[in-house]
Amino acid sequence: MKKGKWSLQTTITLFVCAVVALSLLITDLLISRTVAESIEDSQAEKAGNAARMVASSPLVIQGLSGRGDEKDIQTFANNIQAVTNVQFVVVMDMKGIRKSHPDPNKVGKRFVGGDEKAVLAGKEHVSISKGTLGHSLRSFTPVFDESGKQVGAVAVGISLEKVNEAVEKSRWDIYAGTIFGILTGIVGAVILARYIKKILFGLEPIAIAKLLKERSAMLQSVREGIIAVDQDSRVTLINKAALGILQKAGLNENPIGKKIDDYMITSRLSRVLQTGQAELDEEQNIKGVALLVNRVPVLVENKIVGAVATFRDKTEISQLAEQLTGVRLYAEALRAQSHEFMNKLHVILGMVHMRQYNQLADYISVIADHSKNEVGFITRKMKDPVLAAFLLGKLSYARESGAELVFKSEYQLPEPEDASITHELITIIGNLIDNAIEAVESSTSKQIEVEFDYADEILTVEVKDTGIGIVEEIQNHILEKGFSTKGEDRGFGLYLVNKSLKKLGGELDISSKKGQGTMFAVYIPYKSKGDAK
Known part of the structure; x- marks a missing residue:
């Protein structure tokens, strides 16, 4: 410029x-x-x-x-x-x-x-x-x-x-007043100019215009939706991504200058203005459109002058999460299987050196049958490849932890009509299995059983363990965020399970007695692709 x-x-x-x-x-x-x-x-x-x-x-x-x-x-x-x-x-x-x-x-x-x-x-x-x-x-x-x-x-x-x-005498008096006025004007102009320069942080108008254009271009270029409000809760800024996302929810008007609560009742930006507390990674539903939202107050000299919300369509994030989850679970399954395979190769190598060929043949047959049964069972019963990979990974993880994990299912579980259900299922089943593995760590019998049942568009999953059990006094609190008897920075697994169940419209039953193990049963509405046809 x-x-x-x-x-x-x-x-x-x-x-x-x-x-x-x-x-x-x-x-x-x-x-x-x-x-x-x-x-x-x-x-x-x-x-x-x-x-x-x-x-x-x-x-x-x-x-x-x-x-x-x-x-x-x-x-x-x-x-x-x-x-x-x-x-x-x-x-x-x-x-x-x-x-x-x-x-x-x-x-x-x-x-x-x-x-x-x-x-x-x-x-x-x-x-x-x-x-x-x-x-x-x-x-x-x-x-x-x-x-x-x-x-x-x-x-x-x-x-x-x-x-x-x-006349000349009077005119000279006027001239003196004029000169004094001009000098006063010069001093005032210099003071005014310095004051304005200070307010503008020493920037020239051209620099301010350039910054404004760059700021506007950056805001309009990001994929996340951005809405900013002033201290009176009036919308001062909204970018193209935000308008596009909100149009999906039927909000087609330009909200600039409007009260945020009049434009979008569920925004909760007014609450951020009042409390001054940021709200991060919160879910928000606007007329059927699920968003993942971050809301933060805008502070100038420790005074709240506004608030900003950034958000993105949760469907896109869920799709990315599902892709990443599938890849991660597949990698974990490969890693665990590779670790097991190396251990078994060491056993085979030892038997070869010892020339125990008959025992070697029996050992290889047992390994082959065991692998065939596990992998074959999961691939036959679980038609969703992401869920199948996840369960295989959990089998290997359980064996590494010293626990025996068994999957049971009388009926085949088809792929879901809505792919986002898989992501929530992985959250639910994964956290229940992880909790069960931790529960049997100190038990003599370290057995975990996961049973699937699918009928009348309802998926039932039961996770049983032979762990130490849960005392009745704390069963009403285990679903609370951050509640844990295992130390700090814990207590999120069952909270996420409950959150995913609410989203899917499912239910959770807990049956446990101290020293007799625990059973978690979840009931989830589940429509398959075949049902949709």
Whole structure:
């Protein structure tokens, strides 16, 4: 992926600074214009107030009416100019002749500027014009006598240079505020960028996008179904495998954003969120689809922020297990038979060296008959090759353990209609035989008998031993997970037997007395391939 030109921190800093600078500059333009207009209005108001004050003075009215001395107007106007700090105060008669002026030499001369016509017509107004003292802002006010007759006018001027100086002073204040705002924005942008970088674990956006794509690709590539929920039990993630498995169970909607219990009642992810305890290798049935599920909480800084469930169709796992079990059992049978065969070869070799040829012939005949009877019996009665291989392996294992294992069956046991039954049968029979072998270890008579009976689609298997027996007090607990009288990390065999029986809808009977051996009888619904036809 192409690397970005700028880092996240640089990008955020530049972007925030640009936004702040642009905002402040636009604000500066707007405020500067407003301030300039405000200052001009203020100065115009100042000039207007001064002009009205002079126009309403009796001294000025009498001087312009001819009832007073015109020279007093010059003195009065200069005093007002000094007090109000304006550029000039000019009083003129109706012909525009000045009666006062900052320059005494211009008194008696006509007013200059051409903007006095409106005031001589009786209208008060403000204008900007150039006179003998340069450009100025002028406020004109007419002068009326007691009878309401206009006898002259007053013009008060303020130099535009002073107005501009006031505007520039205000503008520099705005510039200082703008610069301070930009610097503050830069500092804030740097702090914000560093904070965001820290939240993102120092990763750049491109790296985050790459990780997200890789994570999504990995999740969608795995064969196991994956569902993740947040701390509110809402589904945040589900991959294609999970959707495919759940569609088999009739759940066709996309669950993203939904409460997991509303989408799938049997999920039990909400319980994991509450307890914080992982649930591993649990079986779950969703509308007839059997799943093998692992549920684990998601912890961030020792706080539960969600939960994840991974699952797979148990049918596929069972098929793999059956294949592996068949291969393993076949290998165990070959190993045990090879071990027995080597021992028998040693016996034969010894008889040859001793030249006991008659006894050798009898020994070989016994071995041949015994092997033929065992193998022939199992292959005749057990039509399921996986189960047959398993039983042969158990025969050899029992002999190695010093026990005598005998199989009995009056009727032939056909292959099951459902191949998954074989896997459960191996679990049931295997654990019962293993328990029986352990039970006869300390007994004088080490005999184990396994009898099969098949009728009316019910398979009955009885496993009897001559072991020490099971006391009545613990018979009600031996099916519990982890219960054992033989030490730690034991007590799973009969638990698995009971679990497989529940799955097949079977039953288990136990008959035992201390010192008189034990009999386990299981009854399992069993449909053969022939029954299906």
